[in-house]
Amino acid sequence: MDIKRNYEYLLSDLKSIKGVGLKTSNLLKRKKINSIFDLLWKLPKSYTDRSLSSKIKDLKVNEVQTITIIPQKYLFPRVRNLPNRVLCRDETGEIDCVFFNSYEGYIRKILPIGKEVTISGKIKYFRNKYQLTNPKYISEDSSIIKQKHNNYSLTEGISEKVYNKIIFQIIKNLPQIDEWHSKDILKNFGNIGWNDSIKKLHKPENIGKFKENFYQRLAFDEIFSTFLVNSEIRKKIKKVKKTKKKFDVKKQGEIISKLDFSLTSDQTKTLNEINKDLCSDNKMFRLLQGDVGSGKTIVALLSAFNTISSDFQVAVMAPTEILARQHFLLAKKIYPKNIKIELLSGKSSYKDKKKILNKLIKKEIDIIFGTHALFQKKVEFKKLGLIIIDEQHKFGVSQRKKLSDKAGKDCDVLLMTATPIPRTLTMTIYGDMDLSIIREKPNNRKPVKTYSKIESKIEDIIKFIKKEIQLGNQIFWVCPLIEESKKIDHSSAIKKSEYLKKIFPNEVYLLHGKTTIEVKEEILNKFLRNEFKILVSTTIIEVGIDFPNANVIIIENANKFGLSQLHQLRGRVGRGNKESSCILMFKSNLSENAKKRINILKDSNDGFKISEEDMKLRGFGDILGFKQSGIKNFKLADPIHNHNLFILAEKEIKRIENEKEDIGRFKPLIKLYDRADIINDIA
Ligand code: ADP
Ligand code: MG
Numbered sequence: 001m002d003i004k005r006n007y008e009y010l011l012s013d014l015k016s017i018k019g020v021g022l023k024t025s026n027l028l029k030r031k032k033i034n035s036i037f038d039l040l041w042k043l044p045k046s047y048t049d050r051s052l053s054s055k056i057k058d059l060k061v062n063e064v065q066t067i068t069i070i071p072q073k074y075l076f077p078r079v080r081n082l083p084n085r086v087l088c089r090d091e092t093g094e095i096d097c098v099f100f101n102s103y104e105g106y107i108r109k110i111l112p113i114g115k116e117v118t119i120s121g122k123i124k125y126f127r128n129k130y131q132l133t134n135p136k137y138i139s140e141d142s143s144i145i146k147q148k149h150n151n152y153s154l155t156e157g158i159s160e161k162v163y164n165k166i167i168f169q170i171i172k173n174l175p176q177i178d179e180w181h182s183k184d185i186l187k188n189f190g191n192i193g194w195n196d197s198i199k200k201l202h203k204p205e206n207i208g209k210f211k212e213n214f215y216q217r218l219a220f221d222e223i224f225s226t227f228l229v230n231s232e233i234r235k236k237i238k239k240v241k242k243t244k245k246k247f248d249v250k251k252q253g254e255i256i257s258k259l260d261f262s263l264t265s266d267q268t269k270t271l272n273e274i275n276k277d278l279c280s281d282n283k284m285f286r287l288l289q290g291d292v293g294s295g296k297t298i299v300a301l302l303s304a305f306n307t308i309s310s311d312f313q314v315a316v317m318a319p320t321e322i323l324a325r326q327h328f329l330l331a332k333k334i335y336p337k338n339i340k341i342e343l344l345s346g347k348s349s350y351k352d353k354k355k356i357l358n359k360l361i362k363k364e365i366d367i368i369f370g371t372h373a374l375f376q377k378k379v380e381f382k383k384l385g386l387i388i389i390d391e392q393h394k395f396g397v398s399q400r401k402k403l404s405d406k407a408g409k410d411c412d413v414l415l416m417t418a419t420p421i422p423r424t425l426t427m428t429i430y431g432d433m434d435l436s437i438i439r440e441k442p443n444n445r446k447p448v449k450t451y452s453k454i455e456s457k458i459e460d461i462i463k464f465i466k467k468e469i470q471l472g473n474q475i476f477w478v479c480p481l482i483e484e485s486k487k488i489d490h491s492s493a494i495k496k497s498e499y500l501k502k503i504f505p506n507e508v509y510l511l512h513g514k515t516t517i518e519v520k521e522e523i524l525n526k527f528l529r530n531e532f533k534i535l536v537s538t539t540i541i542e543v544g545i546d547f548p549n550a551n552v553i554i555i556e557n558a559n560k561f562g563l564s565q566l567h568q569l570r571g572r573v574g575r576g577n578k579e580s581s582c583i584l585m586f587k588s589n590l591s592e593n594a595k596k597r598i599n600i601l602k603d604s605n606d607g608f609k610i611s612e613e614d615m616k617l618r619g620f621g622d623i624l625g626f627k628q629s630g631i632k633n634f635k636l637a638d639p640i641h642n643h644n645l646f647i648l649a650e651k652e653i654k655r656i657e658n659e660k661e662d663i664g665r666f667k668p669l670i671k672l673y674d675r676a677d678i679i680n681d682i683a
Contacts, residue, residue: 005175007668010037017166024166027157036170037672040198041635044150047204050120050137051146056093059123059130066120066137066145069095071111076104086111088119095123095130102134110138118142136161148204171202180669181224185652189217216645219637223428224649225673226634228666230431231653233401237432240283242410245385247309249275252302255334259298261442266290267299270436274303277412277434278310278386284412285404287430290438291607292418292571293445297546299438300388300416301331304367308339312385312410313360314367317374319391321346321517322524322545327390328369335367344370344379347517375403388414400432418571419564420607422615424639424646439608447605448574452558452584452598461583462503465552469507469533474550476572477536480560496556497536504534511537547572551580558584563597563614567607593617616640 009016012035014025033039053066069088076084084107086097097119099107111117120137123130136159137145152163174195179186186192190213192200197214200206209215252271256263263271270288277284290296304314318324328343335341342356342365359365363382368374387407404413415433426435453461465475477500479493497510509523509532527535530549553573558566566584574580584598600613637645656663 005173007175007177007672009173009175010040010672011035014039018169019162019165024158024162039167039170040201042152043201044204044207045153046151046207047148048151049148051148053118053142053146056090056095056130058092059095061123061125061130064120064122066118067095068116068118068142070116071097071113073113074104074107076107088117093130095132096126097135098131098133100134112140115140118145120145150202150204167202171199174198177668178665180666182652185220185648186217188648189213189220192217194218194221210641215636216642219634219642220645220649221669222634222637222673223642223645224652225666225669226428227431227649227653228656228663229670229674230427231657232663233432234285234434235657237285237401237404238282240409241281242283242412244281245278245307245310245312245412247278247306249306251309252306254336255302255305259334261444263298264295264438264440264442266438266440267295270438271299271302273434273436274299274414275306278303278306283404283409284414285400285433286412286414286436287433288414288416288436288438289420289426289430290416290418291420291441292568293575294418294438294441296416296418296438297327297330297390298334300390300414301327301334303414304331304386304388305335305339307386307412308366310385312383313363313365313381314386314388315374315381315384316367316369316388317372317390318369319371321371322521323390324369324371325521326545331367331369340364340366342368344368344374346371346373375406384408384411386412386414388416390416391418418568418607420611421564422608422612422639424643425615427646427650428639444577445574446577446579448553448570448580448582450570450582450584450598450602452586452590452602454589455556455585455587458585461554461585464581464583465504465534465554468552469504472530472549473533473552473578474527474530474547475534476547476550476553477534478553478555478569479536479538480555480557493536493538500534500536507533509535511535513538545572546575548576551576551578552583553581554583554585556585558586558598559590559594563601563617564607564611566601567610570601571607 014020014028014034014036015022017036020028028034028039031042033042048064050064050066053068054060056067056069059065059067067090069090071086071088073087074084075087084099084102084104086099086107088095088097088111097111117138117140119132119135121132121135123132125131137149139145149160149164150167151160154160154163177194179193192213194217197217200212200214201218206212206214270290274284274286274288277286288296288299300316304316307314316324316327318327325343325345328341331339331341340359342359344353344356348356356365356368357379360368361380361382373379384407387403389403400413400415404411407413421429468475477496479496493510493512497508501508509526511520511523515523523535524545526532527550528547535550551573553570555561555566555569561569566582570582573582584601586594590598597614597617600610604610604613639646655661
């Protein structure tokens with residue numbers, strides 16, 4: 001019976017596959033394989049060629065070979081621990097098939113006396129006779145055995161044979177799928193269709209053929225579907241009609257003129273982009289991307305000010321208390337006195353919090369700063385017009401969409417990130433938002449000089465910091481946090497601070513994971529006020545905080561970090577106009593590869609470039625912890641090797657957007673490839 005299947009068949013449960021019961025399906029589910037579609041991407045690692053058969057007299061011992069034999073006689077000893085045997089032969093010789101722990105009935109069925117049976121397995125030689133032990137590949141239909149059989153890295157409990165059978169069945173039953181791509185796109189892939197591509201993907205001889213049409217087409221499908229979903233979200237959010245914000249841009253000029261610097265042209269450009277969005281009747285959903293220290297905060301605060309001027313409230317969320325407080329203090333410093341500014345801090349008393357919540361809902365607060373606590377249900381605004389989220393690259397697409405929905409139609413959304421990432425990734429990860437990029441850093445910045453030092457030369461470093469301290473400068477000393485052993489990290493940070501305290505009495509403070517919020521803030525404030533010189537810490541204050549007087553950062557065990565992370569840490573210094581340095585410490589001499597990586601960091605101060613190089617060296621999953629971010633990793637596509645496919649997909653999406661093409665024909669593609677929770681909203 002031939003059932004006409006459509007794409008939905010691919011989304012059906014594993015149990016709809018013949019031979020897959022609850023047990024196998026549970027084993028697969030443990031590997032996050034939940035549907036037939038998921039199975040398509042578990043690719044063979046290698047194959048065993050069982051296609052050529054041999055005669056018994058020509059058998060080679062210890063090799064996998066295929067023979068066609070006729071069972072002659074059963075020897076079932078009926079004694080525990082003795083195996084069952086079947087004597088078999090062909091016209092050239094004899095072989096024993098030996099079975100441990102097996103039922104006679106089963107053996108009689110698979111090796112019937114007098115019938116021709118094809119059998120494959122590793123041949124042994126035992127007591128002057130060829131022998132095959134527990135053979136798994138046995139059939140009277142030789143064509144089933146005489147093939148190339150794929151080897152997979154399998155879930156425990158599922159045999160190669162069963163797995164091959166499952167895949168064989170799925171490939172055989174692939175539904176006919178209408179082509180979703182345009183002719184022009186298909187031309188890039190020699191016009192190969194989806195079905196044929198899948199079939200080729202699973203052919204043993206095609207293992208590793210990443211450059212072939214079929215592979216490229218399937219990789220493109222993945223990229224394209226991601227971009228298409230992003231585009232749909234963007235369109236959908238743009239369609240939301242909001243109340244335009246009305247403000248006088250001259251007022252922001254008054255704040256700008258009082259700053260002790262002038263804005264860079266990129267800051268002005270991005271501010272204008274945001275202002276334009278605020279004034280339009282489409283909801284803003286924008287990402288402000290700029291390297292560490294590129295000056296995003298002031299851009300954000302100015303757009304917040306404009307929002308307040310048009311009689312709306314603003315919420316600014318930062319990843320840590322300290323950062324929220326720093327933004328809060330900056331706002332207090334630069335905003336006119338009539339603007340009502342609050343900080344919702346985790347450490348405020350219940351009574352104070354309640355007071356703030358009350359004021360928020362009565363619109364007696366114009367702008368509030370805080371951590372994610374700002375987005376709790378009980379925090380209600382009277383007239384929220386803008387949400388700003390700082391340093392939140394860990395927010396995934398669906399979280400952002402939810403946030404935007406929750407904020408309501410009149411509320412614009414601005415996200416900020418100091419993690420410059422390669423363009424292909426930006427398109428993938430942030431393609432649902434409009435993008436404003438600050439590339440150029442304030443020109444009073446001198447690039448941070450970067451050195452590497454082996455740990456045994458710590459005395460050189462001490463000499464160096466002594467000099468810096470005499471010049472009135474401050475120092476960060478970072479002891480890395482290694483997830484697996486928080487205890488060790490903790491004690492090594494303590495030890496280091498003890499060591500430094502002996503050399504620099506009264507000048508060293510320590511921050512670590514167990515420091516309470518109160519103490520932490522006290523220490524950081526002291527450091528800001530230049531009351532001590534060396535701040536030893538684990539990396540808990542990784543992002544965003546601004547200490548203009550600190551100009552040296554020492555990073556111990558630097559090979560524990562990725563380049564982009566090191567670049568971010570380094571970005572904590574060099575924010576003022578002093579010469580600044582970053583010293584990377586290593587436990588042992590650097591390997592060639594490590595040297596290469598560190599040189600990238602020494603040669604460049606451009607976060608975008610560093611991330612691009614880092615990705616080339618380490619792959620994209622690693623670079624910024626995107627693995628944990630909930631961002632789906634591609635199954636075939638690779639942001640490094642398929643760069644051209646990303647560009648092609650972006651072009652095609654633009655075309656579809658410009659020509660307002662109906663995306664109905666992509667429905668199967670989206671349903672198959674993408675993130676169900678979003679699809680329900682847009683398709
Ligand atoms: P980030 O983009 O990493 O969030 P910040 O907004 O914290 O950077 O800015 C870093 C530092 O640069 C702050 O001390 C800020 O006052 C300063 N700054 C911002 N813009 C300029 C500018 N145009 N010229 C000089 N300094 C600036
Ligand atoms: Mg910042």
